[in-house]
Amino acid sequence: xxxxxxxxxxxxxGYFASPVAYVFIGIFxxxxxxxxxxxxxxxxRGQADLxxxxxxxxxxxxxxxxxxxxxxxxxxxxxxxxxxxMTLPVSTWQAMLGKFLAAWSVLGLAxxxxxxxxxxxxxxxxxxxxxxxxxxxxxxxxxxxxxxxxMCMSALSKNQIIAFILAIVVCFVFVVSGSSIVLDAxxxxxxxxxxxxxASFSFLTHFEAMAKGVIALSDVxxxxxxxxxxxxxGLLIIEQKKAD
Amino acid sequence: xxxxxxxxxxxxxxxxxxCALVLLNNQLLSAYRVDLTENKVYSLSQGSEQILTEIxxxxxxxxxxxxxxxxxxxTLRNYAARVQSLLExxxxxxxxxxxxxxxxxxxxxxxxxxxDQFGLTAANIGTAGEAxxxxxxxxNALDDQQVxxxxxxxxxxxxxxEISKLIYQLVNPKQVKVTLLTDLPxxxxxxxxxxxxxxxxxxxxxxxxxxxxxxIASDATELPKGTDVLIVAHPKNLSEELLFSIDQYVMQGxxxxxxxxPHNESDQMSMLTGAGMGANSSNLARLFDAWGVDFDPQxxxxxxxxxxxxxxxxxxxARHFGFVGLSPNELNATDVTTSNLDLINGASFGIFKxxxxxxxxxxxLIHSTENSDLIDSAQYAQTREPLALSQAYKSxxxxxxxxxxxxGNVKSAFEQPPEGIQSETFEQKTKDMNVIxxxxxxxxxxxxxxxxxxxxxxTITTPFANNGDFVTNAVENxxxxxxxxxxxxxxxxxxxxxxxxxxxxxxEQKFREQEKILQQQLDETESQLxxxxxxxxxxxxxxxxxxxxxxxxxxxxxxxxxxKSLREVRHQLDKDIExxxxxxxxxxxxxxxxxxxxLLMGARRLLRSxxxxxxxxxxxxxxxx
Numbered sequence: 001x002x003x004x005x006x007x008x009x010x011x012x013x014g015y016f017a018s019p020v021a022y023v024f025i026g027i028f029x030x031x032x033x034x035x036x037x038x039x040x041x042x043x044x045r046g047q048a049d050l051x052x053x054x055x056x057x058x059x060x061x062x063x064x065x066x067x068x069x070x071x072x073x074x075x076x077x078x079x080x081x082x083x084x085x086m087t088l089p090v091s092t093w094q095a096m097l098g099k100f101l102a103a104w105s106v107l108g109l110a111x112x113x114x115x116x117x118x119x120x121x122x123x124x125x126x127x128x129x130x131x132x133x134x135x136x137x138x139x140x141x142x143x144x145x146x147x148x149x150x151m152c153m154s155a156l157s158k159n160q161i162i163a164f165i166l167a168i169v170v171c172f173v174f175v176v177s178g179s180s181i182v183l184d185a186x187x188x189x190x191x192x193x194x195x196x197x198x199a200s201f202s203f204l205t206h207f208e209a210m211a212k213g214v215i216a217l218s219d220v221x222x223x224x225x226x227x228x229x230x231x232x233x234g235l236l237i238i239e240q241k242k243a244d
Numbered sequence: 245x246x247x248x249x250x251x252x253x254x255x256x257x258x259x260x261x262x263c264a265l266v267l268l269n270n271q272l273l274s275a276y277r278v279d280l281t282e283n284k285v286y287s288l289s290q291g292s293e294q295i296l297t298e299i300x301x302x303x304x305x306x307x308x309x310x311x312x313x314x315x316x317x318x319t320l321r322n323y324a325a326r327v328q329s330l331l332e333x334x335x336x337x338x339x340x341x342x343x344x345x346x347x348x349x350x351x352x353x354x355x356x357x358x359x360d361q362f363g364l365t366a367a368n369i370g371t372a373g374e375a376x377x378x379x380x381x382x383x384n385a386l387d388d389q390q391v392x393x394x395x396x397x398x399x400x401x402x403x404x405x406e407i408s409k410l411i412y413q414l415v416n417p418k419q420v421k422v423t424l425l426t427d428l429p430x431x432x433x434x435x436x437x438x439x440x441x442x443x444x445x446x447x448x449x450x451x452x453x454x455x456x457x458x459x460i461a462s463d464a465t466e467l468p469k470g471t472d473v474l475i476v477a478h479p480k481n482l483s484e485e486l487l488f489s490i491d492q493y494v495m496q497g498x499x500x501x502x503x504x505x506p507h508n509e510s511d512q513m514s515m516l517t518g519a520g521m522g523a524n525s526s527n528l529a530r531l532f533d534a535w536g537v538d539f540d541p542q543x544x545x546x547x548x549x550x551x552x553x554x555x556x557x558x559x560x561x562a563r564h565f566g567f568v569g570l571s572p573n574e575l576n577a578t579d580v581t582t583s584n585l586d587l588i589n590g591a592s593f594g595i596f597k598x599x600x601x602x603x604x605x606x607x608x609l610i611h612s613t614e615n616s617d618l619i620d621s622a623q624y625a626q627t628r629e630p631l632a633l634s635q636a637y638k639s640x641x642x643x644x645x646x647x648x649x650x651x652g653n654v655k656s657a658f659e660q661p662p663e664g665i666q667s668e669t670f671e672q673k674t675k676d677m678n679v680i681x682x683x684x685x686x687x688x689x690x691x692x693x694x695x696x697x698x699x700x701x702x703t704i705t706t707p708f709a710n711n712g713d714f715v716t717n718a719v720e721n722x723x724x725x726x727x728x729x730x731x732x733x734x735x736x737x738x739x740x741x742x743x744x745x746x747x748x749x750x751x752e753q754k755f756r757e758q759e760k761i762l763q764q765q766l767d768e769t770e771s772q773l774x775x776x777x778x779x780x781x782x783x784x785x786x787x788x789x790x791x792x793x794x795x796x797x798x799x800x801x802x803x804x805x806x807x808k809s810l811r812e813v814r815h816q817l818d819k820d821i822e823x824x825x826x827x828x829x830x831x832x833x834x835x836x837x838x839x840x841x842x843l844l845m846g847a848r849r850l851l852r853s854x855x856x857x858x859x860x861x862x863x864x865x866x867x868x869x
């Protein structure tokens with residue numbers, strides 16, 4: 001546990017030692033506000049809620065989270081520092097968890113720093129703050145799932161750009177799996193139970209349910225399962241590459 | 245090679261495990277949830293739980309959802325899942341009294357026949373117009389049936405109310421008995437003014453179609469036994485005995501819908517007898533005093549904004565400030581009686597005020613707009629011309645309560661039964677008062693909400709306002725149990741930007757005056773211009789003197805200038821709001837991100853002196869050594 005914490009601190013500080021975290025957070029803050037105001041019409045809608053803001057999170061994460069995740073393993077492998085890391089008295093899963101927690105914290109920090117928007121709607125009207133809290137929690141959990149996929153892809157390739165593109169593709173499938181784009185492929189032949197399960201893979205469905213203000217254990221559970229599964233898959237890939 | 249094979253095998257195993265876990269997660273954990281919404285939109289309310297405890301016989305609920313047909317309609321599926329999970333919650337909390345059956349009525353299946361038996365109809369939705377059932381049929385032990393034909397996602401706010409009502413009606417299947425106490429000629433008959441035979445009022449006919457209605461007049465001495473809902477319309481000169489009977493009915497938990505009016509202008513008979521006597525007002529002051537309700541029949545509401553256009557005696561159309569049409573903005577969107585209505589028309593509304601000693605809860609159902617004023621009802625009764633009313637009008641900038649629902653604790657208006665009345669069940673107070681007060685009786689008469697036409701000898705009534713719906717909604721709601729009535733609409737309430745609304749109000753007030761002045765100037769200029777042009781026409785001269793031409797040009801120029809100023813005034817109206825919007829966008833998109841990132845950098849600088857990331861790494865290396 002202590003090792004995970006040390007690694008977490010090292011990784012977390014690493015993000016801030018280079019411009020990565022600042023650029024990421026800056027872009028996230030600007031883009032999320034631009035989307036909320038200009039595409040979501042947050043002000044013109046005249047409703048004191050943050051729907052217009054949260055609605056775009058899955059699409060923002062689709063590009064931004066793979067960008068932050070792509071360097072996690074690919075960079076280590078490319079620069080060779082992975083060998084140094086592997087010689088440390090930390091297991092691969094500790095390293096994976098340390099890295100994941102550090103990046104997830106950066107994402108959490110970025111989310112927290114969107115508080116001016118929250119203040120804005122509270123200044124303009126009387127929003128249901130319970131719904132906003134639930135949506136923030138949902139958004140952070142969803143970011144974790146995106147991140148786990150991104151880190152797995154980063155473990156797969158030495159090339160950061162390839163890792164980035166692969167992560168976007170896989171994440172996209174998870175985002176749209178509840179929509180007709182994916183469901184139509186199953187519609188003709190699959191039983192309803194399978195179809196519903198595929199539909200329930202969608203990040204959108206689970207996130208939207210949480211953004212309504214209800215924290216269902218199944219929605220939280222879903223994001224945790226996705227995160228754990230992809231982190232574990234990443235772990236297997238690293239172990240296998242190590243063996244090669 | 246073998247490592248690679250093991251890895252891929254493990255991957256496959258993870259994929260399968262992942263699918264299995266997601267499936268289990270969906271099936272097992274969806275029932276556990278925390279509702280963080282302010283109004284607990286997604287949880288069963290106390291009222292519903294109370295209704296569940298009252299179930300004394302097994303109920304069967306059949307939830308019909310065309311699972312297969314709605315395969316890729318994600319929104320509808322989500323809503324169906326929400327309905328199903330709510331129904332499951334009902335079943336779970338009913339201690340086994342509710343048996344829930346979930347059926348997919350596929351075409352030509354037995355399940356579809358069952359849906360037909362309940363009279364459910366499929367809605368044709370989706371790109372290919374698939375027939376989709378999303379309804380509920382329910383039976384009790386005696387095979388009484390109740391249905392919800394289609395769960396409309398637009399009505400999500402009232403989902404819980406609808407289901408609880410259905411359960412309540414199954415548990416209490418007897419027909420609702422309504423007593424209507426009024427002297428108004430609601431039953432039709434010969435008109436004393438014209439001698440013609442008239443149809444019963446439409447609201448009365450509607451009530452008779454839905455409930456057992458017992459109509460009594462003010463000469464009755466007591467209310468009929470077994471009254472479920474009492475409607476009092478325009479009470480006047482009620483005897484002590486009848487007042488006592490109404491009072492005791494309310495004290496014993498009876499529900500009442502009371503229409504009072506500072507001036508009823510639809511009852512020609514009363515107007516005939518009351519000609520020259522001033523307003524034709526209702527009187528229920530003794531009960532209102534005890535309930536802490538101030539209703540002063542001396543005042544009638546004028547509303548400049550909600551006033552209806554009427555045809556005057558001269559044939560013109562003018563806005564009548566006393567004839568009021570109330571739109572959804574003036575109706576309570578969270579109460580089931582008023583939430584789905586678009587328009588309530590009435591005339592000479594009276595207003596209710598809560599007296600300081602009233603211990604009742606007020607839930608206002610209808611209010612006026614802020615452009616309202618009060619006028620003496622006698623003066624109103626004598627005024628025939630709408631123009632005179634608009635001249636007498638001066639805005640109070642206040643919203644007045646025109647209809648309200650009273651619930652809670654109240655004392656009887658009688659300390660003891662009046663002399664000569666033996667009452668063994670005299671109640672001095674109640675905890676369960678449940679009364680709806682409406683400040684107008686004219687809204688019941690046909691002319692304010694239905695149009696009658698003749699079609700092959702049949703009289704067809706076409707409503708153009710929702711007055712009748714309001715009465716039936718209120719009766720249906722009051723006929724339910726207190727638990728049912730307590731279930732309010734929860735959820736998608738409008739949460740407008742108050743700041744922007746305030747700005748709008750200030751801006752409108754500020755510029756309305758300016759606009760008025762400019763408009764006057766424009767009218768004057770235009771009339772002068774047309775005079776000048778007429779003169780020119782009358783003279784028949786083709787040649788205009790240069791002075792005349794100059795004057796016309798000046799006026800044209802002036803007209804253009806004023807029009808421009810008018811446009812600017814209109815534009816100015818939105819400018820403050822637009823400026824606030826731009827400021828907020830600028831702060832959120834540019835200032836805040838920049839500041840926060842700079843702050844982060846500053847914080848990092850501060851921390852760097854205390855913590856060096858490489859130190860941690862070297863600590864780890866030391867650990868290895």
